[in-house]
Amino acid sequence: NTGMANRTAAWAALLTGRRFVVHYHGYCQPTSMGRWLARRAAGFVAISQSVALSVTAIGARVDQIRTLLNPITVGSGAAGRSRVAIRRAWGVPDGAQVFCIVGRVVGWKGQVEFLAAAEQVLARLPDAWAVVIGDAADGDESYHAEVARRAADPALAGRAVLTGYLGNASEIYRGLDVLVHSSTDPEPFGLVISEAMAAGVPVVASPRGAPAELIEDGVSGFLRDPADPTAVAAAVEHLLA
Numbered sequence: 512n513t514g515m516a517n518r519t520a521a522w523a524a525l526l527t528g529r530r531f532v533v534h535y536h537g538y539c540q541p542t543s544m545g546r547w548l549a550r551r552a553a554g555f556v557a558i559s560q561s562v563a564l565s566v567t568a569i570g571a572r573v574d575q576i577r578t579l580l581n582p583i584t585v586g587s588g589a590a591g592r593s594r595v596a597i598r599r600a601w602g603v604p605d606g607a608q609v610f611c612i613v614g615r616v617v618g619w620k621g622q623v624e625f626l627a628a629a630e631q632v633l634a635r636l637p638d639a640w641a642v643v644i645g646d647a648a649d650g651d652e653s654y655h656a657e658v659a660r661r662a663a664d665p666a667l668a669g670r671a672v673l674t675g676y677l678g679n680a681s682e683i684y685r686g687l688d689v690l691v692h693s694s695t696d697p698e699p700f701g702l703v704i705s706e707a708m709a710a711g712v713p714v715v716a717s718p719r720g721a722p723a724e725l726i727e728d729g730v731s732g733f734l735r736d737p738a739d740p741t742a743v744a745a746a747v748e749h750l751l752a
Contacts, residue, residue, distance in 0.1 A: 517548060525551065532556060537699045538565040545569045558700045559721035585680045585706040597686035601674050603640045608751045610689040611642040613703045617651045621693030621717070622658045624737040626671060628691070631744035632751075633668050639751060641667065644683060646676040684710035689750045692716035693737035701725065708732070715746040 517533055524531035530553035539545050539562070549570040556579050557563035563576050595605055603609055610632065612625040622643055629641035643662065647655035662671040677683055684690070690707040692698070697720030704725050707714050716722040718734040726732035733746040 518544060521548060521551060535562050535566060535699075538562055538697065539569055540565075541569050560724055561697060561721040562699050581700050581702055581705070583702065583706050583709055585684060585709055591679065591682050591685070594685055597682050601642055601686065602672050603642065603686075606638065607640045607670075608636060608638050608688050609640050609642055609686060610691055610747050610751065611644060611683075611687050612691050612693055613644045613683060613707075615648040616643070616645045616655045616658055617647070617649045618654050619694060619696040620645075621695045621737045622654075623661055624695060624740065624743075625691055625693040626658070626661045626667065628693075628737075628740040628743035628747065629671060630664075630666050631740060632747050633670050634666075636748060636751060639670065641671045642687075643671070643673045644675075644677050648676070680706060681710070684712050687712050689747055690714045691743065691747060692722060693743070694719065694722075695737055696720075698722055704732075713750045715743060715750070 521531055532554045533548050533552045534556040536558055546569050555566050555571055555576045557566055557576055558579065558581050560578055563578050566576050567573055598607065598609065612622055614620045616622055625643070626641065632639050633641060643658060659673055662673055684707055687707070690703060690712050692701055692704050692714060694717050698717060700721045701716065704714050704716050704722055708731070714726065714732040715735055716726055716732060717737050723734060726734055728734040735742045735746050737743060
């Protein structure tokens, strides 16, 4: 799932006369390396139809590509801490309505856009709390600091919480009423979306990329552009109601 790993595996396969398959977890970039792989790989696995289209764009044949959605291990099991205990650990009071974004705190994941929508929700729903779960896993400390400053803004009424990284996915979803996915770039898959749905948590997600394959708008969730905080906020409020 990286350029160097792909190149190393491809050369090892070619030198030993083996066939090789490339598994794309993200969008295939139209680079010289991508085109080189397209000419030589026996096949490709893509984690969504959206990713599969990016592989055809570099010259791979449609019959070479198989779409295999990411598997999940999070379900609706009740093991572990109670919902109340989980929320208290986040600093959220009992009886609150919790909507949340989960993921690495990096620019394209849209935490700033999430907080822009949260400002509208919190202004209208006095029991609502906004939670940001994740850390600067890709080293984007400046963006993480921007998110922290935004969460501390008085306009968010002291009801926006940054938890940092949390490792127990089942507990995360047990603590939520609504998950918000706000990626501003096309999302190759969106594991948090399928995890939340499996755990019975309704989702408001960006329509960019694979989320539109996972959610039928208005039926199994809502697809709303994160660049439109009013539309996101309205969908969150509808679900909380």
